[in-house]
Amino acid sequence: MDTNKTPYELLGGEEVLRRIVKRFYQIMDTMPEAKGVRDMHPGNLQGSEEKLFMFLSGWLGGPSLFIEKYGHPRMRARHLPFKIGKSERDQWMLCMVQAFEDENVQEPLRSELLHSLLRLADHMRNQEEA
Template identity: 50%
Template sequence: MTQETITLYEAIGGDDTVKALTRRFYELMDTLPEAARCRAIHPSNLAESEEKLYEYLSGYLGGPSLYIEKRGHPMLRRRHFVAEIGAEERDEWLLCFRRAMDDTIANEKLRDIIWEPVERLAHHMQNKE
């Protein structure tokens, strides 16, 4: 008997869920007063940011490597140096991501699996005290 391995991408619902997650994330960032600092370091139009996060998360979660195919290696920290990301911006980003996951990924265990590396990544992105 062989065991089939599925990716997080497949387990959460694939492309539709990743799109819903990124859409919800940016809706929250754009509307939550408690995410104002994080919102302020983003462009006025969030469409390109949403597209990039969607592409990145698709590959990150084990789906198609859309970001790499289109834009090359993510080099996330380097690409984010244009924005000053302190603890407040980081925590506001994480707040939006957590709520977006809660709103779009039904399985709590899958949300927990995704959360830990995302939280580590957000801390890594901080570039100011």
């Protein structure tokens, strides 16, 4: 893997990231196994899709679109109003894994990014598990 490029560049930049995020929300909107996490979102997913794209752009080393528009992401604080446990984390990741697969993200980038996204998703958990 080219270590001189950012993950954003290795992924394919804006075009590929937009496709992944669009596919992610299509999966979330239609997969029964993702109903719990889908129910946390508004009926129209367009705003959520744009915010996730903007956040991931900067998170992956591309343009810091989210920060430019909204300030520091404070992701955990922004997600505190939602009950997020292991199930919600896993549902979110199920959609992301499928989006990566559908967009044919190749190894080793695929595994590296999905592991990082799992750590991020796990950090959003705010519910104690029994």
